[in-house]
Amino acid sequence: MPQLTLYHAAPSRSSIVHWMLEELGEPYDIHLVSFKRGENRQPEYLAINPMGKLPALKHGDAVITEAAAICCYLADEFPQARLNVPVGDPRRGPYLKWLFFGPSCLEPAVSERAFPRKEPPARSALGFGDFDTVINVLAEAAAASDTYLMGRQFTAADVVIGSGLRWGMMFKLIPERPEFAAYVGRLNERPAFKRAAEKDAKLRAVQEKEG
Ligand SMILES: N[C@@H](CCC(=O)N[C@@H](CS)C(=O)NCC(=O)O)C(=O)O
Numbered sequence: 001m002p003q004l005t006l007y008h009a010a011p012s013r014s015s016i017v018h019w020m021l022e023e024l025g026e027p028y029d030i031h032l033v034s035f036k037r038g039e040n041r042q043p044e045y046l047a048i049n050p051m052g053k054l055p056a057l058k059h060g061d062a063v064i065t066e067a068a069a070i071c072c073y074l075a076d077e078f079p080q081a082r083l084n085v086p087v088g089d090p091r092r093g094p095y096l097k098w099l100f101f102g103p104s105c106l107e108p109a110v111s112e113r114a115f116p117r118k119e120p121p122a123r124s125a126l127g128f129g130d131f132d133t134v135i136n137v138l139a140e141a142a143a144a145s146d147t148y149l150m151g152r153q154f155t156a157a158d159v160v161i162g163s164g165l166r167w168g169m170m171f172k173l174i175p176e177r178p179e180f181a182a183y184v185g186r187l188n189e190r191p192a193f194k195r196a197a198e199k200d201a202k203l204r205a206v207q208e209k210e211g
Contacts, residue, residue, distance in 0.1 A: 002061075003058070003059075004021065004026060004057065005031055005058040006021060006031065007055060008030050009034070010200040010203035013053075013054065013067050015196065016163040017055045017067055018199070019163065020075075020156060020159045021074070022195045022199075023081065023190070026081075032207060034211065048065075057073070068102050072099050075155065098141075099157050102157075102160035104128065105129070106134060106165075107164060108128045109131045110168045110173050138180070145183055162184055162187040165180050
């Protein structure tokens with residue numbers, strides 16, 4: 001079985017993949033990368049991810065970057081964990097929609113809120129449209145969700161969208177609507193999320209001590 005290695009800094013977007021790995025239940029290693037020491041900008045790491053960003057995942061000889069792509073890859077690569085919606089299932093389309101909605105709509109909308117532009121471009125020019133529409137679409141999905149985005153089945157899409165909502169509410173960039181609080185509350189109760197969060201708290205302490 002090829003080895004899974006997560007290039008990680010705690011806390012960062014690689015925590016999304018850390019949670020996904022805990023959900024997967026396959027053995028994995030963590031390779032800590034220090035932002036403070038600029039390790040993400042060193043040639044050794046740039047050979048893995050030329051963007052100099054975390055997360056990155058190695059699976060045998062394969063290297064995957066971009067948090068949502070990694071979650072999608074893991075869910076498809078280990079279907080026995082039932083974290084994907086397989087090709088041929090009519091729910092695959094909505095599942096992929098939510099996986100892509102994370103990095104293409106939710107994240108840019110929240111970034112725009114955190115770092116507003118002096119002159120906002122036309123809604124039609126932005127892939128995500130506008131912040132309020134993104135939030136309303138998500139609130140509707142969260143309210144309609146029968147436990148998770150894909151119904152009773154928890155999937156990689158919940159890891160991606162749930163992580164974005166949790167982070168956005170934590171930093172007061174996303175309104176704490178009851179639909180979001182209830183949905184993220186359910187995700188926070190998952191044992192795999194709790195394990196990842198506990199491990200991250202310890203890794204954070206290690207990284208802060210080491211610099
Ligand atoms: N589009 C990337 C973004 C990754 C990203 O921005 N990671 C941040 C940490 S949260 C990072 O590595 N920052 C270090 C830097 O840019 O120097 C993804 O979704 O994986």
